[in-house]
Amino acid sequence: GEDVEQSLFLSVREGDSSVINCTYTDSSSTYLYWYKQEPGAGLQLLTYIFSNMDMKQDQRLTVLLNKKDKHLSLRIADTQTGDSAIYFCAEIVNSGNTPLVFGKGTRLSVIA
Amino acid sequence: DAGVIQSPRHEVTEMGQEVTLRCKPISGHNSLFWYRQTMMRGLELLIYFNNNVPIDDSGMPEDRFSAKMPNASFSTLKIQPSEPRDSAVYFCASIPGTPGNGELFFGEGSRLTVL
Numbered sequence: 001g002e003d004v005e006q007s008l009f010l011s012v013r014e015g016d017s018s019v020i021n022c023t024y025t026d027s028s029s030t031y032l033y034w035y036k037q038e039p040g041a042g043l044q045l046l047t048y049i050f051s052n053m054d055m056k057q058d059q060r061l062t063v064l065l066n067k068k069d070k071h072l073s074l075r076i077a078d079t080q081t082g083d084s085a086i087y088f089c090a091e092i093v094n095s096g097n098t099p100l101v102f103g104k105g106t107r108l109s110v111i112a
Numbered sequence: 113d114a115g116v117i118q119s120p121r122h123e124v125t126e127m128g129q130e131v132t133l134r135c136k137p138i139s140g141h142n143s144l145f146w147y148r149q150t151m152m153r154g155l156e157l158l159i160y161f162n163n164n165v166p167i168d169d170s171g172m173p174e175d176r177f178s179a180k181m182p183n184a185s186f187s188t189l190k191i192q193p194s195e196p197r198d199s200a201v202y203f204c205a206s207i208p209g210t211p212g213n214g215e216l217f218f219g220e221g222s223r224l225t226v227l
Contacts, residue, residue, distance in 0.1 A: 040220075
């Protein structure tokens with residue numbers, strides 16, 4: 001079945017880059033998403049990448065997609081304390097006719 | 113747009129009591145989802161509706177859990193009787209199109225504590 005795997009924890013120093021990794025299983029995924037959950041809040045869409053792209057950059061965020069290996073990563077440059085949150089990777093399955101499949105989330109802690 | 117609205121934000125109850133969580137999706141969204149989040153199990157999909165019809169409830173943990181969507185603007189998740197292991201944050205989310213295609217909008221969550 002569909003599965004999205006992420007490491008559970010990541011700790012970085014303020015100002016360093018953070019890289020959060022994700023592997024997924026559905027090779028027919030059209031979009032892959034990164035959601036961010038701040039403490040005490042719901043998930044919010046952070047960024048997404050279309051499956052025919054290798055990379056997408058949006059200010060401090062860089063998303064890399066390796067379709068061959070089914071590997072997705074999110075790089076946050078110049079990580080700030082406000083970036084401390086849980087980051088969820090998600091993929092579209094079954095051409096979008098069934099819900100997104102989420103990973104368990106990576107808890108990013110930024111040390112000042 | 114007010115976003116997905118959930119109530120209550122916090123609920124503390126005793127084991128055996130009935131708990132009802134409420135959700136108002138974003139107007140015009142066709143699909144509604146209930147998720148449960150715990151430290152141990154992460155984010156779990158409990159049930160989802162499309163056009164007010166339950167499509168898949170295979171994630172509902174047991175018969176103590178039930179969900180309804182009587183109209184396009186309201187859904188409830190009920191736990192009866194509640195147990196301490198039901199303590200979690202319950203999220204409602206909605207999406208404008210087909211269940212898995214597009215941005216999923218989450219509410220702020222209802223934090224349930226069962227003593």
